[in-house]
């Protein structure tokens with residue numbers, strides 16, 4: 009291509025034209041993808057690698073015709089990688105609203121010779137999803153990867169995915185979701201949240217809780233397969249199925265609240281705001297907060313993550329984020345089923361003790377009969393099925409003596 013704004017790269021097994029990063033450097037020398045005429049962020053390669061891996065596993069449970077929508081395609085990279093590295097799809101739409109993207113997507117499709125399966129499209133994502141749905145067509149998998157919040161696209165995605173189909177959603181508005189910009193987060197995701205001491209724990213649960221509630225409003229329910237935070241974004245992949253009864257059960261058991269005392273650090277997950285815990289038993293007083301509604305169930309499915317690991321070690325060892333993915337999946341396979349996460353630095357601060365070693369606290373929790381693992385949500389975090397009182401006991405027991 010005779011255009012100096014672009015350069016040829018390889019990602020996964022795909023060759024493609026992307027904006028030449030040299031032309032879009034900030035003063036500090038860092039590439040700024042949003043300045044380029046077409047969006048491509050090399051920092052998101054793990055997100056795309058994982059999507060390839062997930063579809064390689066999910067493909068086996070999809071009925072033909074397999075229709076995939078890459079709704080915010082940028083350079084076309086996800087659609088191309090799904091076509092080249094997995095195969096088996098009957099139709100993959102690489103859609104982007106931008107004209108420059110559309111032109112580049114067409115070039116990248118022909119460069120990879122996948123024009124029989126991958127079709128370029130230049131439409132607003134919601135319009136495209138509703139148009140397909142209104143003509144009776146639904147998708148087996150939809151990838152939602154917009155700038156910032158995915159909120160405006162959740163309804164259409166849930167509506168236009170097939171019964172038993174899958175959605176992958178990326179969110180880069182982590183500050184609102186995690187409570188660091190809680191006013192924006194509360195408005196955008198229709199929740200009541202505040203700053204929380206494990207921000208990404210809150211953020212992933214607000215995102216999934218919102219999606220679950222939107223699904224329920226249309227008699228659909230979701231099952232999270234994998235959820236994680238990485239660099240500047242959240243990624244969740246989940247199954248969407250039809251059924252009013254199951255949607256009710258999801259609302260009653262997986263959507264709830266965090267009862268939280270910022271003074272003492274006490275927190276617990278509850279399904280009903282008033283039924284479980286009397287205000288006095290929390291020993292918090294008037295500062296007791298109720299955060300939610302949000303997702304209080306598992307953030308992922310260990311069996312699915314096990315299959316991802318199997319596939320990674322088998323056919324996908326060439327992925328450039330292989331090592332990082334291996335580490336992440338090995339944590340998530342255990343962490344996904346544990347619904348409590350504590351930051352040992354924060355717990356120690358409220359107890360006024362030195363922060364103990366993570367390993368000591370994990371050993372202490374396990375000795376008490378709980379499951380406990382290092383969390384990917386923060387460097388000093390552990391995830392466990394233990395509650396607040398048990399973690400407090402272990403932190404106090406294992407705390408290193410204060411220096412005089």
Ligand SMILES: C[S@@+](CC[C@H](N)C(=O)[O-])C[C@H]1O[C@@H](n2cnc3c(N)ncnc32)[C@H](O)[C@@H]1O
Pocket residue numbers: 046047048049052056079080081082083085086103104105106109131132133134153154155
């Ligand atoms: C974060 S980028 C997508 C990056 C791409 N998925 C990847 O992995 O490289 C978001 C893209 O969405 C496009 N976009 C923004 N709003 C849109 C909308 N409402 N409908 C369709 N595309 C949109 C932008 O032009 C941009 O290319």
